[in-house]
Every structure is written in C-alpha cells, then in structure tokens.
Amino acid sequence: MPDDDGCDWTVRPDRRGADDEPRVIVIGAGVAGMSTGCYARMSGMRTRIFEKHVLPGGCCTAWARDGYIFDYCIEWLIGTAPGNEAHRIWRELGALDGKSLTHFDMFNRVTDEDGRSVTFYNDPERLERHLLEISPADAELIRSFCRDLRRFIAIELYPFLTAPALRTVRERAETVRTVLPAFRLFWRTAATPMHAFADRFQDPLLRRAFRNIFFQDPEGFPLLPYLFNMAAAHHRNAGFPQGGSLGLARSIEERYTALGGSIAYRSRVARILVENDRAIGVELGNGRRYYADHVISACDGHTTVYSLLGGRYTGPRIDRLYDELRSSPGALFPAVVSAFAGVDGDLGSGHAHSTTYLLSAEDAARLPGALQRSLVVQLRSHYSDGFAPPGKSVIHCTYFSDFAYWKQLRATDRRAYWARKREVAAFVRSFLARLWPGIDERIELIDVASPATTKRYTGNLDGSILAWKAFSDADDVAARLVGRDRMRLPGLSGFSMAGQWVGLGGLIRAASTGRFVTQYLCAEWDMPFTAWESTVREPWRRERLGRLPQLDRASRREGSGG
Incomplete structure (x- = not known):
C-alpha cells in the first residue's frame, strides 16, 4: 500500500520494477539522518526515515515547560559565516534559512572560588592584553598562545564536502596547499596536550582556566581544537542560530520533506533485515517490515552493530571501538x-x-x-x-x-x-x-x-552526547571507518552507517557524514551526486518549533525532568 510519499515500502526489492528509483531507508532523524535523507533525495533516491522519538534532531533538541524552551545542544555552531565548506553544507540542508545569528566577542569566561576571572576573548590582541594584566609573569607563554591564535585565524580549513576516499587529485592538492605552509603549526599544536601547556603557567588561575576554554575540561585535548574554534569564532563562523538546537533540526526537517522525503515518527526500528549477508530493510517494534535497496543507520553505533544487527558483522576496527576503547579512559566523551x-x-x-x-x-x-x-x-x-x-x-x-x-x-x-x-x-x-x-x-x-x-x-551509548572523543585513539579508528571502510561493516552489503559514531561529535561533522555516505552510495550505483543550496528566505518564527514535549509528566510533581 503506498505511503504518504507515494511509495509502497512494504514491497521487497526483488519484486519491484527495474525502472523504479532506488530506495534508501534511514534509521534515525537526527542531524546526520536527515542530512543523509536530504542528499539522497537531491541525488535522485527515494528515502524514508524511521525515528523512535516524536521530534527530529536526536541530541540536537529542546523541550518545554510553562512557556519556557530548554535548548539542549548547541553552544556554538561551526559554519555560520559565508565562504567556507561548513557554511555551504548548512545552506544545502536549509539549516540557517531565514535565521538571524548571534555572535559573541568571547568564547568563555572562567571564574575561580575567590572571584578571579579569565575571559577568553576571540580577538587575539584583546586576549593578550587581558591575560598579561592577570599575570605579567606568564608573558612568554601568553604571547605564544596568542601568536598561534593569529596564525589559525589566517587559515580556513573545513574539509566537509567530499568523502575522504572520493577526493580528487585537485581537492587533495588544494588541501595540501592550505596545510603545508602551516604544517609545523598543526603538528606542534596537535602534539601538545592542553594539560601540559596549561601546567606551565605560573598563575594558578591560568593553569586551571585554560583547561576550561571549552566550558569544561574535555581532558586529553591538545591545543589545536582550542585555537581552531576560537579562530572560527573570531571569523564569526562559530555563532548561534535563531531557534537554537531544535530550530536547526526543524529547518533541516522542512528541507528534507520539501525535497519529497518522508519521516515516520514513533517508529522504533527493532532490527535490520538481512538475507544472504545483504541488508534488505527494517522491522519495527510493532512487527511491520519495510524494504529498500540500501539501509543507512544514523543512530547509536553500539545499538546498530550489536542490537539491530545482532553483532554478526564486526571486524577489528568495530571490535576495538566497542570492546577495547569503550572502557578506555578518554575515548568516549x-x-x-x-x-x-x-x-x-x-x-x-x-x-x-x-x-x-x-x-x-x-x-x-x-x-x-x-x-x-x-x-x-x-x-x-x-x-x-x-x-x-x-x-x-x-x-x-x-x-x-x-x-x-x-x-x-x-x-x-x-x-x-x-x-x-x-x-x-x-x-x-x-x-x-x-x-x-x-x-x-x-x-x-x-x-x-x-x-x-x-x-x-x-x-x-553511555549517555554521551558527542560520542567518541576527538584526538583520542578512537578518533583514528573512526577515521578509517569513514575513509578506508567507506562507512560500511565487514561482510554486509546494502548497508552503511552515518552520524557521530563514525564521524565523531560536532554537528557539522554529523551533517557531513550524510553527504559522505550519499556520495559513496552514488559511486556504487553509478549515479551523479547532486546538491544545491536551499532558496527559502522566509524569516524564522518560533511557531515553527512545533509542539514541544516535557521530559516527563512527573517533572511537575518532583521538580525536575526525566
């Protein structure tokens, strides 16, 4: 029976006409899942997303109570300034359509128990003056950090448009031209742990404050991501979009449905259907089955591998991630x-x-x-x-x-x-x-x-919002899943993974995995990958958030949410 998108998803692939558009089922309507749906639709595939919740966005969400909206996810969004690949992705997904953007002159402030404060301004000149006022004795180290920040401000590198294994010689050469002059800067700041750097300060407040530039100490991060993100904020490329986290998700949802895609909410996938080591569809918790030419899981990685697929398709990289590194300190955010x-x-x-x-x-x-x-x-x-x-x-x-x-x-x-x-x-x-x-x-x-x-x-997995931690051992393993394995599992065809469990945390990374997985699929099916920017310019309105749930009905009685 045809669904609301005019497609009967209950028909098995081997019983459809050969001229039918290829069909793709996506598990999860988070940013990665909806990104996958958008790019697949733009490239000529029929798509359907199954989402267990009543809202899109996954962790990129909000809830409400007594007229208040509790925005849960975004603290800064890479890609809010025009002229870079991250911004282009958000425009292709309609995420910023009609929205104003808020930018701050500072990244974060850190205040100790005695009321002393450090403000991490995004402007290196202002930051340097401020830090020198706090601790003249740390002048050499302060000037070193601010000098590196200036160098990062001069570099714009956002490699989010093309899947690693599909990058052309020209694209690789352009990356090399950007990276090579700053190779020593990248190498040195990536090899210097923030803890080791911060411990060199004489002032005890600065020793603690530098660890918390990213609000709380992520532990194990090197200098590079701090400098990269502060440089992005200096360029106004790390702002906050009107409508917040759920607003971002709703805009991508609108883009996806406008492209002809469909989302089934309250539809929990119980297992991925596999025949002869090929994924052919999904079975929901209510027993209903839906079929497609390809299944893409954009939900929790551990659930995908060990529950939806029963742990039958693993390999050295998957085993290392979920067996060895899962319990390793510093691997999971x-x-x-x-x-x-x-x-x-x-x-x-x-x-x-x-x-x-x-x-x-x-x-x-x-x-x-x-x-x-x-x-x-x-x-x-x-x-x-x-x-x-x-x-x-x-x-x-x-x-x-x-x-x-x-x-x-x-x-x-x-x-x-x-x-x-x-x-x-x-x-x-x-x-x-x-x-x-x-x-x-x-x-x-x-x-x-x-x-x-x-x-x-x-x-x-383990309630982690950002999945595997960047610059950890898990980072290297996940990078191979995206590049070398092309987001596939060993021994299983007709199936791919997208999202933060293969692309690591951060919304732009999640969105880019939707682009990558579609590019890999287009290459396999010999279809042209196509993408274009949304042309919607209607001003954003709060009403577009829709009806927001509470965390739990008991929250009114207990005074706290679910």
Missing part, C-alpha cells in the same frame, strides 16, 4: 547533567553569556555524580529570542557526570534517583543566588536532565 532555570525578570547586563565556575571541594561534593569541580552557567536568553516568555529568562547549568552512577540509580532505586535530581536543582538554585542575590525568589522552575535521560531519549 563524558555524559552531562543539565539543569535549566526559568527566571521571572531580566538577568541584567554585565554578565558573560557563558561562564565556567571553578568549585570548592565542598560545593563539588554537592553535585551528584560530578566528574570535575566546575559548573557551567549559560544565559540562554542571551543566545536567541523566544526561549522564555516575555519578561523572563532562561539559565542553563551543566556539568560532566558519571553515566554509570545515574544508570544504576534509575534502575535500582527510582526514589533515590529523583532525590539526587532534586539535589541538583537545590544546588543550582542556591548557587545562582550567590551570583544574583535574590534570584532564588524569582526562579519559577528548575528542570533537570541526567545522563540516564539522554540515554532514554536518544539511545546514545
């Missing part, structure tokens, strides 16, 4: 606890949009499952309009947390689980009152999402 505060009134001026507060041992002990002694406070109302009712504000507080701690609590003692979440809410309320005396009386609600919440809503 940490899970996060989020606490959103809805505040009656304005927060006033003079506050940074994002501040990492370094906590005393006593304060840190009050945060359940905390992995570091810090709390990030972001004034989300300063990022974009529409996140709070008129005259009100939203604050987002986060910290890295232990997934196993929350998983065990939720599984074995639900009362204790809710009690720990109430402790998070109580700490956030009291901590914000120190920053804004009297604000505790204006806080109307606090919604808390734990790592177990992330796992429950997205299926992500």
